[in-house]
Amino acid sequence: MAAPFLTQDFHIRWSTLTPDHIEADIRTALERAQANLDALIDQDRGKMNFDSVVLGLDETTRELNEAWGLVTHLDSLCNSPALREAHNKMLAEVSAFFAKIPLNEHLWDLLVTYSKTEEAKKLTPVRKRALEESMEGFIQAGADLPPEKKKRVEEIESELSKLTQKYSENVLDSTNKWELVIDDVSRLKGLPPSAIEAARADAVAKGLGTPEKPLYRLTLKAPSMIPVMEYLEDEGIRRQVWEGASGIGRGGEHDNTENVFNILRLRHEKAQIMGKPHFADHVLAHRMAKAGRSALRFIEDLYSRVNEAFKRETIELQEFRADTAHQSTDLFQPWEVSFWSEKQRKSKYDFDEEELRPYFPLDRVLGGMFQLAEKVFDLRITSREAVYVEPGKDAPVSISAQPGKAGPVEVWHPEVKFYEVRNEKGVHIGSFYADWHPRDAKRGGAWMNYLKMGVPPSGERDRRLHLGLICGNMTPPVNGKPALLTHDEVCTVFHEFGHLLHQLCGNVEIPSLNGVSVYWDFVELPSQLLENFCWERESLDLFARHHETGEVIPQRLFKKMLAAKNYRSASDIMRQLAFGKLDLELHMNHATTEGADLDQLARKILNGYLMPLKTEQPTMARRFGHLFSSPVGYAAGYYSYKWAEVLDADAFTRFQKEGVLNPAVGREFRELILSKGNSEDPAKLFHDFMGRDPDAMALLTRAGLA
Template sequence: MNPLLEKFDTPFETAPFDRIANEHFLPAVKEAIQLAKEEIARIKEERLPDFTNTVVALENSGEKLSRVASIFFNLNAAETNDTIQKLAREISPLLSAHGNDVLLDEELFDRIRQVYQQKEQLHLSTEEDRLLEKTYKSFLRNGALLHAAGKERLREIDQQLSQLGLRFGENVLKETNAFELVITEEKDLEGLPEGVVEAAAQTAEEKGKAGSWVFTLAFPSYVPFMTYANNRELRKMLFMAYTTKAAKGDALDNQEIIKEIVRLKDERARLLDYPNYAAFVLEERMAGDGMQVLEFLHDLLEKARPKALAEMEELEAFARERDGLEKLQKWDVNFYAEKLKMKKYEVDDELLKPYFELNRTIDGVFLTAEKLYGIRFEKNSSIPVYHPDVTAYEVKDEQGAHLAVFYADFFPRAGKRNGAWMTVYRGQKRQQGNEQRPHVSIVCNFTKPTKTKPSLLTFNEVTTLFHEFGHALHGMLANGTFESLSGTNVYWDFVELPSQIFENWCYEKDCLDLFARHYETGAPIPQQLIEKIKKAANFHQGYQTVRQISLGLLDMAYYTTDPTSIDDIFAFEREVMKPTELLEPVPGSLMSTSFSHIFQGGYAAGYYSYKWAEVLDADAFELFLEKGIFDPETARSFKENILAMGGQEHPEILYKRFRGRGPETTALLKRAGLLA
């Protein structure tokens, strides 16, 4: 029997990871597609189309397929191997073809259109109206009105794009895993903290190179080396390896894949009568159109660039005075920035890390959520997990009733892509009186424990944990009828609000006092350290803001430019990045070929949304600061109007309901120290 096709006989119907084998996926996908096709056929057999027998029935169809696909693709991101990657290349086209079969089905679309045309007479609730609007538009945006040849071409494009995205991600992962900086001389470790050296020795042992120290391109290895290693040549070597991923002209090079992705997305948009892919994407965003996004980014750049340039001048002067450095290079920035931050604020990661032991920090995140929203987390070892590093929790509401399942996966490994993300194994919905509660997960790459030390987080890793947990709260507290409008199924430039606002609690004493204790002595983090964290929060905010803007502009350039004019990826990126360059570009380095957000993930023409949502989060958190960061009324309002609502209403309406007005940029500029 195939466990993916049976009813999941597990706690809360969680994925039976302990019974699933790789060979189960392809047959399960094929069978689930067949089941979904039968459900669509039954919808078309109904006599007169109405909202329930057509729109709601379509919304609820394909449940088994979406379950199987979510398990498979989540594993492909967090615990992949050659077999799973090969399966992904087979499964992706099947899913793409099935999606097109549904959205290009003329008979089905005709039924949807009939319901849509009676919209005014149906007396739908706000949420039902939103579902009808979204369903109708999804058919239009996927070619329902195209002629036969256009529909056929759209199918071909979607098949090719699904394969290209997979290949892009595989190449980045292979490049990340292939590089090792093997150090055999102790002198080359100078400047590195003891815990970082111990972790590198442990990595060397795991890779069969005992007696040496191995550094990799995984964040918990790369970032500390770039921050602390005195050996400038080795910093340069690691920097070049990191910034030339999939850009070396070999079998793992992504340059031609990028050109093809951009060309196909542009062709797809034009087929649907949009001027470019960005216009297609932004129609369904708060920003509305590319012009507004570019105005937003350039306006921020105008405010941030002078501060960023001043920061780099100060850093260069500091490096010259400290070490006689003639010219600051990109592989010097982290190193000298950390030294300068220590000099100015007497705070650095090594000073803070002992107070942020991973397990205690996780408890702190849980406590913060409990104080705000009344929810509790209980470890549940009877819930199957896909790797021994993963911990599963049952989440309960204020009354002790089951609310969600939460998976936490924190350490790097060869089968996991870099970075951090939140994902969903099962969404929330209500169907025929039954409530389906969500199963959500956060996946990170934090510093692993060593033989002598537990996992101690940098402050940046603490904010990353809070960020991803903010997304998880959006999923766990979902309270809607329809899964496609529930949880994180919101406009892409709104989805980062719940995650980014949650980072703000990391800087507040009342929150840090819940969990920030020295891992050896148990002493709470001293008040003066908290003050220093807050003072240092603006350190290099100009530089960080300009960097985010540069990525947003690069993303927009790829999806607004005529793709036939993009001949040389190096030259294209250099030209786009020119207004945001703060230091001399490094020959050979390239961001685009590992920019997974926009070529593999869902951020194409959407990377600006991180900064867009920062405006919202700074403005929203101002209210918490005014009322108290654990003020029950403000927390209740944020939970009910933002977190629980998902995509049931337009985000602007939801935001105004919470804030009492539209968002203002002042709070962000003030927080980032960008106000004159």
């Protein structure tokens, strides 16, 4: 297939997307995008209009965006030496190209000239916002700068793209490099049977052990590591796993220390060129928080509200261990905290997370989640037959290239599923892929993304469908049994599905304002709102059913789960606040700190935010992909999770008051928030849905701390 990365097929032929095509295809896309930009700039100024300028600007790079999106997507999910080499070869060129667009003085002049026309002054509110947001984006990227400063910004963008990519590769490689193979199953005492079985299956997959002499492989991927830290009685193994996790991106060939300081320094330099004191002010000018100081004030205010409860929880845990183990009260080692927390939770509430696992088979969770989307948001989700074809091989069947055409849809791995989404009128609004289990070639964590941005029909234009994806690293199926998730993993699935709904319901005529293209501290509202449905009896009964008997969660277990919900909630909030504080302080006050010890610096910043421990933990900064694995990402924006949690805790009170599965409230949420993208100010969207501004106490009330 010639130029597979430039395919206009909606159903992507993944097997044709081989690394040897990347350089030629991306070069072609870059040349076409440049030609599009030149034509945009050269248009007759006397005839220019909104479509030719603002929509035209969106359209110039659409092919490049989609092609490069496929490359970065494969880099996240099917990483290989050949793919990595091809990706990195083009990364700087692509980054430099995008950095140059807002620095092009002729293009900036076109926007400014158009903004002064009579037509521009009379635009509809949505079109006016699109023009303003485009211009604001250009200014933020340096459109107003003199030539020598523009050149330096381009260089910084290119350097940042290389450094952040290297950072992310170091995290993946050092995570994959570590393993602990156990030959004596008695050393795994305390570990749930599901985790022991998964460790054995992981060893088998790596060609280790035999049926007569099984081996057990532990890794730093979440489904392996979390049960070890929470349940394993062998402290020596827990310590080894903790040391492994602490070593991600730290020391040796995968060390990220220098990368962290270099990324901070470059971001700071860029902010200064833009006339801002630091990167936080530069980034947050275009967020709800508006400035670094107000984001930091938000973090510090929440800190002051939960600090006493946090200290109390720490002392209670120390005393619990002292009583249980008949020893004096003492500080914990870092590899003891999760283990003793789990023990205390069990003793306090007679509740063990593992008791819930049989009620959360992945397929049923997904089926119930889709049912919830239908009941509450009036959406229909159906699966399409999917087929995996080995890269470079011919498909064994006739594969569908476009929606509405017969044949299965191709996917990038045998485990990947494909779904179509329709609205209440049966209109197909978008499709998505889902990929739920860990693999060595796949990055950690969970995420939602889109491959094609949809837009509603308008005038002569047909509807353009959204194409999205949700990925995670959830407990995999073992020995032909279904994948049984923890409740925490269920919340993560719902979280990513919330992001996906935000994208797929996006119904704004301007692509740049559609879907999840919203202010970063607003983007987590739909995702976090969806998590609330994992705690309500009515919604749980749709999907939480025993994988063997089909029974719903027994009432006594449900009561225990709710009672334990806010167990150590102040500590959980404090952990997120610590991440937000570290992020903001590094970007605001320590971006140019010379020769600092990164661990000492982080400890100084987080004084009072961390549980006091016997062994001081190395900082998370070397493996904090949210902050350092892309040029911007969540940098100076990690506070957004808590910011949006205030919004979601408050917004969900409407469902609690008017009916958890109330379709009227769900439809309002869809129409007033999900469908609107960035077509209006997010504070107004929230006000439209709630009839008032956010109430900050909602979060503390939900956490049992008010």
